[in-house]
Amino acid sequence: MEHLPHPDTSTISLNCGAITISDTRTTETDKSGKLIQEYLSRDSHKIMAYMILPDEPAQIKSQIQQLSQHPGIDVIILNGGTGIAPRDTTYDVIEQLLEKTLPGFGELFRFLSYQEIASRAIASRATAGIYRQKLIFSLPGSSNAVSLAMEKLILPEIVHLVKQMKG
Template identity: 60%
Template sequence: MSSMIPHPDIAEFKVNCAIITVSDSRTPETDKSGQLIHQFLQKAGYPILDYRIVKDEPTEITELLKKYSQIPELDACILNGGTGIAPRDTTYDALEQLLEKTLPGFGEIFRTLSYAEIGSRAMASRAIAGVFQGKLIFSVPGSSNAVKLAMEQLIIPELAHLVKVLRSE
């Protein structure tokens, strides 16, 4: 399935991003998924204002997003990791409480695309997206394949359009 870009008129629209890897074990050197997000954003021409690795603790995730919400020039945060159902997977739980608006279609489409690749195990993904304090938030599983799928087929094609909609009054 090829990725369609329905909003080519805003390809040059600047979107400032932050990357958050949620993991109890990754380091900047071993964070392949965080590096992959960085590569996709860089290739698309989107500045990366910050990159962090945080423990899979709801308080740490929430506090970092609250801190990011105070940065006027930041438009979007992309999180990876902590979206499964294991006891330490708490990213979805933290975001569900924090997001003011959700984009249910993001998780639905992500799981549909994942199902085509990995079958019924896609149901365990709790990928989610939405808005917090005027910032676009995406949360995807921590596997590099999941990150690649989300970035190529969902996030990069729609990021500028969604941020433009958020900025409109």
């Protein structure tokens, strides 16, 4: 018998930022960024900021720091740059910024990914945590990975996590 946590029945609308990290995507070709926004909007969350940044550590860090100063933003979801290619630097930037990590997010994401893409899942450095009272998720750039993370992990827990973070 499967045991699930008690349902969170609150209908809080969170303010979110979405960032795509890519050297090649444009607003027209950014399927993963659009998916993040669609999933959040479907759950009545608001998109306060959306942008595409090149995989340049200084720009990624600067933009996260700027968004984290926005008092209305609760959550920032990034996609792209979580692999191990030389240009994949998102994880490295996020890891340095996070004040608290949620190791279970990356672990569960890789477990669920393994069920879909087998051992290739080990190359993902998806991560999550808290930076300046903002919940941060960093996902691979693949639209399948984004859908998996949003459906199975982020949307079911995002309101609960923000409530926990804010105390």
